[in-house]
Amino acid sequence: MRKLAIPQIVAVLALVVAGGADWRQFRGTDNTSCSDEAGLPTEFSAEKNVAWKADLPGRGASSPIVVGDRVFVTASSGAEQDRLHVLAFSAADGSRLWHRQLWATGHTQCNPFGAVAVNTPASDGQCVVALFSSNDIACFDLGGNLEWFRGLASDYPATRNDVGMASSPLIVGQVVVVQCQNQGESFAAGLDLKTGLTRWRIDRERDAIWSSPTVLRGPSPSGDVVLLHSRDALTGHDPQSGAVLFKYKAPCHTVASVTTRGNRIYLPAEGVCALQYDPVSRGVEQLWFQRSLRGNNSSPVACGDYVYQVRGPAILSCAGAVDGRKLWDVRLEGAVWATPVVAGGHVYxxxxxxxxxxxRTGKKGELLSTCQADRGMLASPAVAGKALYLRSHGQLWKIAAK
Amino acid sequence: MNTLTRIAFAAVLAALAGRACAADLVKSLEILRAVGPQGAGNEAATAAWQEVARSDAAELPKLLSALDGANPLAANWIRTAIDAICERTLREGRSLPQTSLEQFVLETAHAPKGRRLAYEWLLQVDAKAEERIVPQFLHDPSLELRRDAVARLIAQAESAGKPAETADLLKKALDAARDRDQVDTIAKSLKKLDIQADLVRHDGLVVDWWVIGPFDNTGGKGFSTEYAPEKGFDPQAEHQGKHGPVRWRRFSSDSPNGQVDLNKALADGMEKEKEREIVGYAAAEFHSPEARFVHIRTASDNALKIWVNGKLVDKHEIYHGGTVFDQYRAAAILQPGRNVILVKACQNAQTQDWAEVLSFQFRVCDEIGTAILSQKKPGG
Structure with a gap:
């Protein structure tokens, strides 16, 4: 990695200090979809609380991520969706700071509803790793300098899914975990964050899975566990080696991802199954199972005392996090694909x-407002710096109180 | 030192520095071009990328030329550096070298992707370039440049007043179009004028086949089982199928998109309609006037294997994962004269209605999708 000049070191330190407010990967830095931010607007419209909008050069179901004062997003364009874009915007005013493009080296066929930019990028606070459905993966520093690039399709040409490979990358320490699980050559791998070289690779069942790897934070970084699931089991892995630490058999959802909160794991499995992870024995045991939280394609969210899940096309359900007792439903409209986020006592x-x-959440749920953003919204929102970031196929919006 | 001497000395130093910089740039580009699979060369490339990205915009033609023949991984290292240079140059209020960019775009010997990249940066500094040069792209080897020219013709057709003029423009557009969405748009517009576009011919879809089956695919084992048709094509031969002896028979698809429906073609040999867990074979004779590289492009919701003259050129053990035109692309070599193409399509045990399909679409084309037709019809 190149040497940093003093101003860059200061900038990096500032970003590290600001890290608590970042939203660094899919469903947030710890994949919980839960933010400590307060003061987000509870309503917005064209005239109210839309801080800025920025046009995007292509489609995307990937979520934005926020690192310090920058918002990063990916997009894909072209007749065959083979133009891959990574963009950085100023969080303050929405100006575009840099834009890099890549040519897809792998398969770009995907559901026309979606995009090749379907995987949310990830950051460790110093670089941004962008993975695409074509199995192309690139790492840029925050200024847009290319650190490394891999075309995983050139290494594993039979790895493909013709409706798209949606699993987002996960950064744990110095490892980027990717789950390329499909009917062809199916695997998960840990890539070195600094070089992109493969640290480990393990075979996965040959079955189409769109779920993303999730981190369960240990008492120290060495205790972190990566959670992967197949159609029939959840497995915990050592992020350094990929070694299996535990296996829990369950009929898992193939699209939704696992959520954690502390040592609890909320597994989408024909309902939500809550598991307790024991960092000493490195095993899990079931706490409760709530069938009525059987969700659509979005992931469960665990925040504070509650667990949330979108069911059917658009019903937000809530249960107690401790006992799984169903508390309330709030009926919404349309078709929800994106995983909700929770911040300041509100579910978005x-x-x-x-x-x-x-x-508004609590022992009862109440629909406070329905706001209109851009159509074509498949991405889960990001929350950082008292703002909500929304991404549609065509635009990136910042929602913040003025 | 007098002033003249100083100037001369400075010029020599500048020339030497320039040579040193040029040498560094060439070396850095070599490092980027050397990256390979499994991240090979990544560590050296990170530093080389910084060196390349620091280049002045005047070096763009040299950098764009480095895309010629670059492997797809290396091409991405180089293009991101080019993007960084252009972005920085424009942000600093300077311009890009318009003349050399345009010259690069128009030289079709350069890599299509590099030319498109040059074109897009040219448009950033010369908005009129589009109007001036796009009409030249109608039969360009770069699909992206060609697409713009085809789109222009489609737009002209839409605003043309007379049906004959519209039809003429659409036919020209269809002749050049290679992207599926544009081909479909043009065919739809022609249909409104009561003109049926022959897309089977336009795309080079193979619709005349010999078929045989069904063979057994219980438990998915048929995909890797070498049944008799794989050992050589003899249209007179009889083989043991899943339910008894089976023979080759001719089958021609009448589907407008060239779909070869094996549920229909092999129905007589099935125990029940749209039987699951079976294998079907289709063979075609393809006549080429010369030895040449071709693209074999297929689409299927079933597991597939494809052989050309006995050589396996493509295989996909994927069932009902979704399909689109040109889903699978493989390179193959045709020999002069008769070539035998063999397709093996496998059906699994899935029982859903949407999993009943057993079919494929097959075409032969060049690397940008231009149809290559057999020089002789079956039996001709």
Whole structure:
């Protein structure tokens, strides 16, 4: 890695200090979809609380991520969706700071509803790793300098899914974990964050899975566990080696991802199954199972005392995090694909039509407002710096109180 | 030192520095071009990328030329550096070398992707370039440049007043179009004028086949089982199928998109309609006037294997994962005269209605999708 000049070191330190407010990967830095931010607007419209909008050069179902004062997003364009874009915007004013493009080296066929930019990028606070459905993966520093690039399709040409490979990368320490699980050559791998070289690779079942790897934070970084699931089991892995630490058999969802909160794991499995992870024995045991939280394609969210899951096309359900007892449903509209986010006692749910529902949470749920953003919203929102970031196929929006 | 001497000395130093910089740039580009699979060369490339990205915009033609023949991984290292240079130059309020960019775009010997990249940066500093040069791209080897020219013709057709003029423009556009969405748009517009576009011919879809089957695919084992048709094509031969002896028979697809429906073609040999867990074979004779590289492009919701003259050129053990035109692309070599193409399509045990399909679409084309037709019809 290149040497940093003093101003760059200061900038990096500032970003590290600001890290608590970052939203660094899919469903947040710890994949929880839960933010400590307070003061987000509970309503917005064209005239109110839309800080800025920025046009995007292509489609995307990938979520934005926020690192310090920068927002990063990916997009894909072209007749065959083979133009891959990585963009950085100023969080302050939405100006485009840099834009890099790549040519896809792997398969770009995907559901026309979606995009090749379907995987959310990830950051460790110093670089941004962008993975695409074509199995192309690139790492840029925050200034847009290319650190490394891999075309995983050139290494594993039979790895493909013709409706798209949606799993997002996960950064744990100095390892980038990718789950390329499909009917062809199926694997998970840990790539070195600094070089992109493969540290480990393990075979996975030959079955189409769109879920993303999730981190369960240990008491120290050496205790972190990577969670992967197949159609029939959840497995915990050592991020350094990929070694299996535990296996829990369950009929898992193939699209939604696992969520954690502390040592609890919330597994989408024909309902939500809550597991307790024991960092000493490195095993899990079931706490409860709530069938009525059987969700659509979005992932469960665990925040504070509650667990949330979008069911059917658009019903937000809530249960107690400790006992799984069902508490309430709030009926929404349209078709929801994106995983909701929770911040400041409110759940934000975006549907495909670009409506954003703000639901006050607690022992009862209440729909506070329905706001209209851009249509074509498949991405889960990001939360950072008292702002909500929304991404549609065509635009990136910052929602913040003025 | 007098002033003249100083100037001369400075010029020599500048020339030497320039040579040193040029040498560094060439070396850095060599490092980027050397990256390979499994991240090979990545560590050296990181530093080389910084060196390349620091280049002045005047070096763009040299950098763009480095894309010629670069492997797809290396091409991405180089293009991101070019993007960084252009972005920085424009941000500093300077311009890009318009003349050399345009010259690069128009030289079709350069890599299509590099030319497109040059074109897009040219448009950033010369908005009129589009109007001036796009019409020249109608039969360009760069699909992206060609697409713009085809789009222009489609737009002209839409605004043309007379049906004959519209039809003429659409036919020209269809002749040049290679992207599926544009081909479909043009065919739809022609249909409104009561003109049926022959897309089977336009795309080079192979619709005349010999078929045989069904063979057994219980438990998915048929995909890797070498049944008799794989050992050589003899249209007179009889083989043991899943339910008894089976023979080759002719089958021609009448589907407008060239779909070869094996549920229909092999129905007589099935125990029940749209039987699951079976294998079907289709063979075609393809006549080429010369030895040449071709693209074999297929689409299927079933597991597939494809042989050309007995050589396996493509295989995909994927069932019902979704399909689109040109889903699979493989390179093959045709020999002069008769070539035998063999397709093996496998059906699995899935019982859903949407998993009943057993079919494929097959075409022969060049690397940009231009149809290559057999020089002789079957039996001709």
């Amino acid at each position: 749910v975006a549907n495909h039509e670009g409506q954003v529902f703000v639901v």
